[in-house]
Amino acid sequence: MSTAADAATTPAAANDEPLVLREDDDGVTILTLNRPRALNALSLPLLHALREALDDIREDKSVRAVILRGAGRGFCAGHDLKEITSHRDDPDGGRAFFETLFASCTDTMMAIRNLPVVVIAEVQGIATAAGCQLLSTCDMAVASTESKFGVNGVDAGLFCSTPMVALSRNVPRKVAMQMLTLGHMIGPDDARTYGLVNEVVAPDELADTAMAMARRAAQKSRAVVALGKEAFYRQVELGVEDAYSLMGRVIVDNLMMRDAEIGIACFIGKEKPEWEDR
Template sequence: MSDDLLLRADDGGIATLTLNAPGSLNALSDAMLAALKAEFARLAEDNATRVVILNGAGKAFCAGHDLKEMQAGRAAEDKGRAYFADLFARCAEVMQMIPALPQPVIAEVHGIATAAGCQLVASCDMAVAAEGTRFGVNGVNIGLFCSTPMVALSRNVPRKIAFEMLTTGEFIDTARAADIGLVNRVVPSQTLGAETRALAETVAGKLSAAVKIGKRAFYDQIEMTRAAAYDHAASVMVENMLWRDTEEGIAAFIEKRKPDWS
């Protein structure tokens, strides 16, 4: 990984990735995006990892793009047009890798998650937030509408709330974030790590192959019409039902014993 810019710790089938640039509030710099892309690519081929936790070092989860880097990009002859196009394309690629991963990804959020940092939370499959965390897509406050963060945000929360956040640049607290569905759980800051780990362990304890096929089907069907979604989901369930481990799991439930999964 890029000079420890992104840390990884593995334990019990759970991989914890830590954004490790506390001095910039874990901004999504060019190097950070590259590190995330490389690690997500490794996880996509990692059959041993069942769940991924994504958190941030220091006093914040992620403050979004590195504005100093972005301003430096203006020095190019085209005033930064090519750099900005490439930056937002690379960021979009990284964000889309998260739902495409076979493992569920849980954001463990504290401090702030702003702009592309809020986009990162919205791109994860689940999120646990410490009390007092603030969320915002606040680019409009500096004259930059958060158009790419809007994509993930508007697929997580009701559209009128997303639009309000995008146009006012106002922050929301954890209670509001939970109410609108941006995060799953709000916990005391001192138990954030333990609570996130407990959720990860619950998911990791399920039949991994079933969770993987289910995650893929979940995102596939969201993009379909209702009828097509039912057709697709039914075909996935048929495939799932024919597995040996699923047959064993159902038999174990009926017989009131623990399944002997392979």
């Protein structure tokens, strides 16, 4: 396993540690949000560092799956309210900074969605507000039995409008409204029941479980997963007839790929495929 300390250039603290740590392990990349003393709150520099790391992964063909985790005792506590408050004294009351901050957040979330490999959230401790948005944006998630989830910005007078976009595409509407309007927190078992996470495991099993999921994803054709992931998020927003029409074209395109030819031949011949990623 190697560690790429240049995954972020903005220091996290006085010791100049990167805001996002990167580790590469045989096709699996682990990205760690590295503001543990702030519960990995999404400051603007952290968002920039995460987007930079995601851009690097997009261009790195050796990466076949990603795990996203937080350093310390929490996954992510949402936006940095101290950073937000510090801009109240700006000449415009902070509006320009707020617009920049939330545009950057949206851009980072879309970078995860558009990444051509699976992204798995590994959640310990809390995932609240934009932290819940972050895990909701990931393709899959595994959580500790000690994790908690919420979009409780309403308690501080800030409705979780942007986290709502990702949350409402993961959980039933009435659950989302309960969380958003009442500040209702849910535990890991409810999170799994509602579809927010895939697996719930003991804290000492969390890293191994996430890695096992990532390793399984990494065994697949990168090109086929990229096609399938993009197609999934496109079709899920469509009506059924339009979705079938689009996916009919996608599956034919898939069949024309070299890896489909290899995979089907190996399945029939009971052999292990060696992907060409094309």
